[in-house]
Amino acid sequence: MTPHPIHPRSVAPIAGATNARALVRAALWLAACSAPAIVVAQPASLPVGTGPLEYGLVLDGAYTSREIGLAHRERGFGLGHAELSVGGRIDDLFSGRLTAGLHHHEGDTDVELEEAFIDTRPFANGLQLRAGRFLSQVGYLNERHAHADDFTERPLLYRALLGNHWSDTGLRLNWVAPTALYWRIGIEAFDGDRLAGGSHGGRTVGVATLSPRLGGDLGLSHSWQVGFAVLRNRNASSTAPDADRHDHQGDDHDAADHDHDEAGHGHAHGARHTGGRMFVADAVWKWAPDGNNAACQLRLSGEYARVSGLGEFAGDDDIHEGWYIAAVYRFAPRWEAGVRTGALRVGEPHGDHFHRNRLRETSLMLAWARSHFSTLRLQWTTQRDRGGFDRAGDALTLQYVMSLGAHRAHAY
16 A cells, blocks of 8 residues: 655744745745736636645744754754745646745845746556656655654755755656555656756756655554665766865875864755765654554654765775664654664865765754644754764754645655
């Protein structure tokens, strides 16, 4: 059987005059973008299946005690990843969605077009096509919006290797097999600008992915999914800004002499560390008594990612890799507790060789959900620098996310 989508829980954000004005501007901009579609869709004879537009707003905010390694949240009060979205059925064959993300960084609030895509309906042969800008299916978390996560920050491997959450412009073709076991195979082709954080060099297809996924139920109480993905990145550069590369006359130095402020680049668009080839594996298992997750549920998940092909001087051992495992337990209808631990190893280029930088991170969280549309989350994160991450440290974060208007069910 196909795994059942889990209803999203949300969390609320903070306010402030600057953030409020930015939200109003973004709302007006989004309405202006969607207005022509509304006018065009109004003629007298609407095709069968056409529905009204759905508007949604997600507010994500937090207080963080300090900024840590590869963090996407700054010290103090700030917006996290707020979203404005509009979508709906176009006719009996197509539907569409537009999502604008609001990001707060160093006192400024930026509006970014995160998604703008059209979908075909699933055909009888199991095929479905998506075109435009959308979140890639690489990995378990990437296709989910960040406000649906169980923790205040994405795992290290996402923050370093996928730019926290990677959306790009291109095409996707999915095929779902007509079997009792959930079996989906996806192929994606992107220009790849947003993954590399730069130009695709004139290539029509800069990044291509292949991502099979399997899942099913074990009785009434258990469900599972496993996924694999391979990514070919023709736009790869081993690190985003060339300014971070250094030429050295000799090899008589170590990583400790060249610590870089990795956290300082955590807010840049695109992945901090890339390579020509990427492999991702993930697994998820969920338990709920008799399938009823309203009052009790245990969720276990984990992912591993490996990036190779770092550049001209990279050897076989010069790779980026990261992993995490997480457990979240809903012990009462409105309460959840979770733990997540993970590690990251990256090759930092220095002239004709690479330094190996390592970071370890563990997070503990407690969340209270007043409803599916509001959540408060308290999280403690501790990091251990194993070389190259001079902002590694400990941080306490209080997050809230709120959802208003239409809110789609999240994936498994």
